[in-house]
Amino acid sequence: QVQLVESGGGSVQPGGSLRLSCAASGSIWSVSDIDWYRQAPGKQREMVASIDRGGSTRYEDSVKGRFTISGDTAKNTVWLQMNSLKPEDTAVYFCHALIIPLGGGRSFRDYWGQGTQVTVSS
Numbered sequence: 001q002v003q004l005v006e007s008g009g010g011s012v013q014p015g016g017s018l019r020l021s022c023a024a025s026g027s028i029w030s031v032s033d034i035d036w037y038r039q040a041p042g043k044q045r046e047m048v049a050s051i052d053r054g055g056s057t058r059y060e061d062s063v064k065g066r067f068t069i070s071g072d073t074a075k076n077t078v079w080l081q082m083n084s085l086k087p088e089d090t091a092v093y094f095c096h097a098l099i100i101p102l103g104g105g106r107s108f109r110d111y112w113g114q115g116t117q118v119t120v121s122s
Contacts, residue, residue: 002026002111004095009116016120017083022095022113024076032098032108034071034078038091038118045094049080062088085120093118
């Protein structure tokens with residue numbers, strides 16, 4: 001079964017850095033893209049960064065210039081380097097991917113990681 005495994009969350013002071021990792025594993029035929037979402041208490045889940053098969057990246061405005069998403073398509077692994085962290089970055093961060101599993105037909109399906117907590121506070 002396809003799984004997304006996340007790591008790298010933790011607690012840092014404002015201005016600090018964290019590096020999140022997400023690896024898709026299992027019986028995979030194709031991966032369209034891998035994204036990072038975050039959700040703070042009482043707020044909607046929002047996409048903060050995305051990378052597609054061609055390496056094109058997108059960022060939510062509030063993280064531009066501070067976060068960098070990168071990936072290794074051969075390993076179906078993506079990283080989110082988070083610099084200059086702010087208290088408002090505090091949230092649970094979720095890895096998300098569009099994946100066709102082996103034997104899964106022609107349509108991409110949504111897969112989510114379990115979430116990893118990022119806390120930014122003095």
